[in-house]
Amino acid sequence: MQPGGALPVAPSAIIVAGDHMDAQGNAVPFETPRALETEEIGVLVSDFIQAARNSRRAGFDGVEIHGANGYLLDQFLHDGSNQRTDEYSGSIENRSRLLLEVVDAVAAAIGADRVGVRLSPWSGILDKKDSAGLALWDHVTSELGARNLAYLHLIEPHSDFTDDEKPLDMEAPDVASLFKKAFGGPIISAGGFVPETSAAAVASGKADAAAFGRAFIANSDFPEHIRKGAPLNKHNRATFYGGGAEGYTDYPSLVAAQAA
Ligand SMILES: Cc1cc2nc3c(=O)[nH]c(=O)nc-3n(C[C@H](O)[C@H](O)[C@H](O)COP(=O)(O)O)c2cc1C
DSSP states (O other), X not given: OOGGGOOOEESSOOOOSSEEEOTTSOEEEOOOOEEOOGGGHHHHHHHHHHHXXXXXXXXXXXXXXXXXXXXXXXXXXXXXXXXXXXXXXXSHHHHHHHHHHHHHHHHXXXXXXXXXXXXXXXXXXXXXXXXXXXXXXXXXXXXXXXXXXXXXXXXXXXXXXXXXXXXXXXXXXXXXXXXXXXXXXXXXXXXXXXXXXXXXXXXXXXXXXXXXXXXXXXXXXXXXXXXXXXXXXXXXXXXXXXXXSTTTTOSOOHHHHHHO
């Protein structure tokens, strides 16, 4: 997937178990990534700044920095994936350093009030493992809280978006409640919501807004559906990754039906 067929980069050269989709939509095994050199980290931070500036130029109100779901910044947070020996590894402070450097650099470039961050505490996706647990997330959420960001977007570990049949795990930590105080600003909560449960989460005060994944894929005018209480299209998992218009632009749209 990288330009010129280069290996993906990671904190450490550790392979993830299982498969991912290639550009043709075929399941292929993960490759062992290449560990980023310490000297390359400044370039990476500049890339985030450039991407944020590009987003503003393209007309977006702000950017969400992806520190969730086993993506690069999340890999640095976890000692399962981060086994480096430089100042970006070891202690919780060191493992959080890259995320915070990126957040600070992007906030300086476009304004902290235009920057949100997404995290997925206790999600086991892509072999995410960490020995610190609560202490890690306490540190990260309070450090982010000190930065007056637009919001913190937390994915609840009770839900698994890769398995529609799995019931919500009510024993899992409720991360919106756990970290609202440490962060102190607006919280967006995601994971397994339906309109009614999202409204309840906001009414309870633990979250300020809710985000949806699967429902939005199948209902491009999802807010309109909620407003009208209209029945939702069910998503088709078989068309989630790759392919053409089917499952991408051909779900029935309430707005288009009304216009017709
Ligand atoms: C097809 C599909 C692709 C997704 N891709 C990503 C992704 O690239 N990055 C990410 O952070 N989350 C991704 N997600 C997770 C969603 O952002 C969201 O957190 C998740 O679906 C839970 O919300 P839901 O229960 O409303 O679906 C994806 C979800 C689906 C269904």
